[in-house]
Amino acid sequence: MAVKLDKMSRKELEALRADIDEAIVQRRKSEKQDALAAAQKAAAEFGFSLDELTGKKGGRGTKSSSAEPKYMNPENPTQTWTGKGRQPNWFKTAIDAGTPAEQMEI
Known part of the structure; x- marks a missing residue:
């Protein structure tokens, strides 16, 4: 698919860039989900959960402080x-x- 960039207006180029940026974000999300699923499957084949292997507790978005309150x-x-x-x-x-x-x- 060859795109003639030199024949496009600035407005068309900016719209194309926005479309490309969005496509990259969506592709990255998709690939990340695929990688996570593959990692979970590989861990399960050995009888573990991914959380057990990575040492995470509570799933996504949890952040625990290792320092004691002072x-x-x-x-x-x-x-x-x-x-x-x-x-x-x-x-x-x-x-x-x-x-x-x-x-x-x-």
Whole structure:
């Protein structure tokens, strides 16, 4: 399928690019699903689930923190922070209000 790009207008070329970009995204999704299915099938042939082999728990989109919480919100003990990464709003608010960080340590 030869496309005469030099005969196309800029508008036609941009539309073609958008179509190609969308086709690439869709093909990647399809190939990813195929690869996942093949990996699950291969794992099952040996009597394992893919989650067992990869060490994942709970399926897609789960992210667990390996660090233990270091700080706890005194007003809501269910809110904790490891001390790494961005400070949560409750921590910033408490610090701004004069609460020392040591007082919020677990």
